[in-house]
Amino acid sequence: MEDATAWPAWLAATWVTLKLAGLTTIILLLLGTPLAWWLAHTRSRWRMPIGAVVALPMVLPPTVLGFYLLIAFAPEGPVGLVADRLGLGGLAFTFQGLLVASVLYSLPFVVHPLQAGFSGVPKHVLEAAATLRASPFDRFFSVVLPLVRPSIITATLLGFAHTVGEFGVVLMVGGNIEGQTRVLSVLLYDQVESMAYGEAHQLAAGLLLFSFALLLLMQWLGRRTAVGHD
Numbered sequence: 001m002e003d004a005t006a007w008p009a010w011l012a013a014t015w016v017t018l019k020l021a022g023l024t025t026i027i028l029l030l031l032g033t034p035l036a037w038w039l040a041h042t043r044s045r046w047r048m049p050i051g052a053v054v055a056l057p058m059v060l061p062p063t064v065l066g067f068y069l070l071i072a073f074a075p076e077g078p079v080g081l082v083a084d085r086l087g088l089g090g091l092a093f094t095f096q097g098l099l100v101a102s103v104l105y106s107l108p109f110v111v112h113p114l115q116a117g118f119s120g121v122p123k124h125v126l127e128a129a130a131t132l133r134a135s136p137f138d139r140f141f142s143v144v145l146p147l148v149r150p151s152i153i154t155a156t157l158l159g160f161a162h163t164v165g166e167f168g169v170v171l172m173v174g175g176n177i178e179g180q181t182r183v184l185s186v187l188l189y190d191q192v193e194s195m196a197y198g199e200a201h202q203l204a205a206g207l208l209l210f211s212f213a214l215l216l217l218m219q220w221l222g223r224r225t226a227v228g229h230d
Helices: 009-041 047-058 062-073 078-085 095-119 123-131 136-147 149-164 168-174 184-193 197-229
Strands: none
Touching: 009 047, 009 095, 009 149, 009 184, 047 095, 062 078, 062 095, 062 168, 095 149, 095 168, 123 136, 136 149, 149 197, 168 184, 184 197
């Protein structure tokens, strides 16, 4: 594949943004699904503290999270030292570090819709499946997941859209390296800072239309799925 740094700035930023949002969403669905299930059903005393940690990015300024992640990812930081000993190299100002930061920052936007969906699954449905000798694994994949399909759709689209719109965490952890960590939100900031308002208008309008279309898609898919269950 051609090096992204050889592409036009907007095309390189689009590629980095879509790659980051896609990978972040996939990772969050894999990690967030069991976490959401646990939060929805556990009676552990750790439920509230862990739930608060998951929700923290929703109220914490992105630059605060980005600052502490940058400290952790630095060569002398705890994560940076471990990564260096494992031969993984540095994480600060790299796409890999940006991916880790995005997963943490977008975590509640995937976990909360899934948790709400899991909490709404009627207990008698699971009990009925258990009486038919369905294993917990079978009950989850054959009964639970089809019932919470609207929540899965919402979590997927919200996680993707939120990652596309990231700025503070991205700039703190990833910096502004063309073709590697410069995403569309950072490119827009560059255009405004350099007073290229014409290009900034085009990019901002494109992101606005993308966000609006994604929200419409989420509502349409959710309604269609709900009708299919009736």
